[in-house]
Amino acid sequence: MSETILSVEALSLGYGRLRVLEGVTLTVAPGERVALLGHNGAGKSTLFKAILGFLPPVIGGIRVLGHAPGFDAARIAVNYLPETVAFPRALTGAEVLRYFSGLRRAPRTAVPELLARVGLAEAAGRPVGSYSKGMRQRLGLAQALIGAPRLLLLDEPTSGLDPISRRDFYEVIAEAAGRGASVLLSSHGLEEIEHRTDRVAILSRGRLVADGTLEGLARRAALPARIRVTAREGQADRLQAKVGGTRFNGCHVDLTCPPEETLPTVARLAGLSSLVSDVDLHRPGLADLYRHFSDLAPEEARP
Amino acid sequence: MIRRLLTIATQEFRLARRNLWVVLATVALALFAAALGFLGAGQGAALQADVLSLTAASLSTLSVYLIPLIALLMSYDAFSGEVERGTLALTLATPARRWELFAAKFAAQALAVGLAVTFGFTIAGAAIGAAYGASAPGLFAWVRLVGSGFALGAVFVAVGMTLSALSGRTATAAAYAIGFWLLLVVLYDLALLGGVIAAGDGLFTTRIFPWLVLANPADAFRLYNLAAFGSAPVSGVDGLAHTMPFPPEAALAALGLWLAALLALGAQLTRRIKP
Numbered sequence: 001m002s003e004t005i006l007s008v009e010a011l012s013l014g015y016g017r018l019r020v021l022e023g024v025t026l027t028v029a030p031g032e033r034v035a036l037l038g039h040n041g042a043g044k045s046t047l048f049k050a051i052l053g054f055l056p057p058v059i060g061g062i063r064v065l066g067h068a069p070g071f072d073a074a075r076i077a078v079n080y081l082p083e084t085v086a087f088p089r090a091l092t093g094a095e096v097l098r099y100f101s102g103l104r105r106a107p108r109t110a111v112p113e114l115l116a117r118v119g120l121a122e123a124a125g126r127p128v129g130s131y132s133k134g135m136r137q138r139l140g141l142a143q144a145l146i147g148a149p150r151l152l153l154l155d156e157p158t159s160g161l162d163p164i165s166r167r168d169f170y171e172v173i174a175e176a177a178g179r180g181a182s183v184l185l186s187s188h189g190l191e192e193i194e195h196r197t198d199r200v201a202i203l204s205r206g207r208l209v210a211d212g213t214l215e216g217l218a219r220r221a222a223l224p225a226r227i228r229v230t231a232r233e234g235q236a237d238r239l240q241a242k243v244g245g246t247r248f249n250g251c252h253v254d255l256t257c258p259p260e261e262t263l264p265t266v267a268r269l270a271g272l273s274s275l276v277s278d279v280d281l282h283r284p285g286l287a288d289l290y291r292h293f294s295d296l297a298p299e300e301a302r303p
Numbered sequence: 304m305i306r307r308l309l310t311i312a313t314q315e316f317r318l319a320r321r322n323l324w325v326v327l328a329t330v331a332l333a334l335f336a337a338a339l340g341f342l343g344a345g346q347g348a349a350l351q352a353d354v355l356s357l358t359a360a361s362l363s364t365l366s367v368y369l370i371p372l373i374a375l376l377m378s379y380d381a382f383s384g385e386v387e388r389g390t391l392a393l394t395l396a397t398p399a400r401r402w403e404l405f406a407a408k409f410a411a412q413a414l415a416v417g418l419a420v421t422f423g424f425t426i427a428g429a430a431i432g433a434a435y436g437a438s439a440p441g442l443f444a445w446v447r448l449v450g451s452g453f454a455l456g457a458v459f460v461a462v463g464m465t466l467s468a469l470s471g472r473t474a475t476a477a478a479y480a481i482g483f484w485l486l487l488v489v490l491y492d493l494a495l496l497g498g499v500i501a502a503g504d505g506l507f508t509t510r511i512f513p514w515l516v517l518a519n520p521a522d523a524f525r526l527y528n529l530a531a532f533g534s535a536p537v538s539g540v541d542g543l544a545h546t547m548p549f550p551p552e553a554a555l556a557a558l559g560l561w562l563a564a565l566l567a568l569g570a571q572l573t574r575r576i577k578p
């Protein structure tokens with residue numbers, strides 16, 4: 001990490017007397033894609049607003065490329081897609097993008113290219129009021145790409161998108177990351193970010209309870225793997241007597257074992273081929289990790 | 304900075320046009336003006352006054368209600384609407400300053416209202432002039448009416464935008480706008496009239512009353528226009544327009560002061576908006 005694009009240091013803030021974020025520390029390096037997860041009301045959108053400089057920190061601070069939020073250098077470096085935005089219905093998609101290009105001092109000639117990138121070339125001249133929800137969301141993404149920002153803040157960018165649009169969305173994001181832009185995006189779709197982000201940060205009741213690569217988090221959590229063994233006809237009782245575990249549906253035996261014992265266990269099952277017809281290994285996924293870390297949140301943080 | 308101001312103002316004006324604001328306001332103003340002119344034309348002959356001047360006089364009284372209403376309807380949503388749609392957060396995430404947003408939106412909306420006044424009254428005035436003939440004083444009265452109508456519209460656009468910045472939510476902003484319209488345009492006059500009737504020729508009527516008229520932008524507009532008519536058949540508060548201890552231009556200065564004060568206050572209030 002030669003340089004950090006975003007650094008959030010022990011940040012605490014809220015709305016009036018309501019404290020929403022407590023001691024959040026997070027850094028994002030160039031070209032890194034970080035997914036911000038958390039339950040409803042965890043403080044994800046609040047963190048984005050703080051990075052944009054709309055909410056002043058009570059404790060701690062934020063630096064965007066070394067500048068405090070709200071200063072021009074930070075504003076130019078960051079672009080944003082809010083979780084809900086309704087562009088004026090009477091304007092066309094191209095007009096919306098030209099407006100924000102004007103405010104960001106980006107060339108207006110790049111607008112058709114941006115629209116084409118998100119698949120809106122056809123609809124460029126139509127009023128936003130005639131767009132579908134997904135088209136509006138894509139217009140929002142195009143807006144967030146104006147001026148080639150160094151840091152993209154995307155608040156639930158894929159909510160309400162069909163699977164294909166969702167994939168396209170992550171392609172555009174990967175492209176931006178490829179040219180060195182950092183991406184911080186929040187999402188409730190756990191599967192979709194699993195292979196499309198480099199790092200995961202989990203907020204729970206305003207505290208950052210996990211931050212790392214998926215492999216790193218999985219190692220730290222040391223969640224047991226689940227193995228479902230299918231017994232041969234009539235051998236379920238003997239199988240269970242040999243390997244333990246719990247019975248399921250008559251012919252299955254479910255085992256849970258810590259990560260380091262997974263391989264030996266599978267090897268042992270392979271040796272029992274007279275009893276075992278099939279083995280299904282289920283490694284802990286993001287959903288399990290998410291549940292694990294969210295439950296670790298300190299109780300006293302509950303509002 | 305200049306590019307940002309132009310970008311915001313252009314977009315705002317385009318929206319006013321697309322939403323048919325300018326066209327509807329123009330048509331409404333033209334219809335009212337033409338109706339006053341053609342329906343009141345018979346009276347003109349009896350009063351030995353040319354129709355154009357007479358219509359300008361009655362139109363200045365009607366404009367006091369109409370122009371502020373149009374300006375407030377146009378501007379009350381300027382910030383609260385954008386907060387609710389989420390577009391303000393996007394604009395403020397760019398290097399645009401809050402005061403720039405206020406200034407550019409004001410310029411575009413004041414221009415939109417001003418153009419509606421100009422077009423509406425010019426169309427009606429041309430029709431009346433063509434039908435009944437035009438005189439130099441009559442034309443001059445219309446020029447004054449359009450010019451001061453521009454200023455009145457700008458003041459009330461500034462009122463609406465300041466209220467919008469103050470309230471932050473559309474429903475509240477709408478309530479404030481209607482309340483202010485009633486207060487400044489209707490209730491204020493009634494209260495003044497009551498005061499004059501109660502005080503007779505006392506100190507209130509001669510010393511305090513003129514300044515109170517000047518202090519209200521709507522009354523100042525009317526005062527400026529009516530003071531020009533030596534013989535116009537006006538009564539009530541308007542009838543006192545000729546007895547004012549200052550030249551009519553002072554009324555324009557009052558409008559200017561209002562505008563400056565509102566712009567300063569509104570730009571200040573935009574700092575409190577939470578996008």
Ligand SMILES: Nc1ncnc2c1ncn2[C@@H]1O[C@H](COP(=O)(O)OP(=O)(O)OP(=O)(O)O)[C@@H](O)[C@H]1O
Nearest residue numbers: 015018020038039040041042043044045046047083
């Ligand atoms: N404008 C506001 N005024 C007061 N409190 C707010 C405001 N916005 C959010 N909150 C509170 O702050 C907390 C965090 O909200 P935030 O919007 O950051 O959650 P989130 O993680 O984005 O949730 P979601 O997944 O539902 O979008 C919530 O308890 C919410 O009630």
Ligand SMILES: [Mg+2]
Nearest residue numbers: 044045083155
């Ligand atoms: Mg949110």
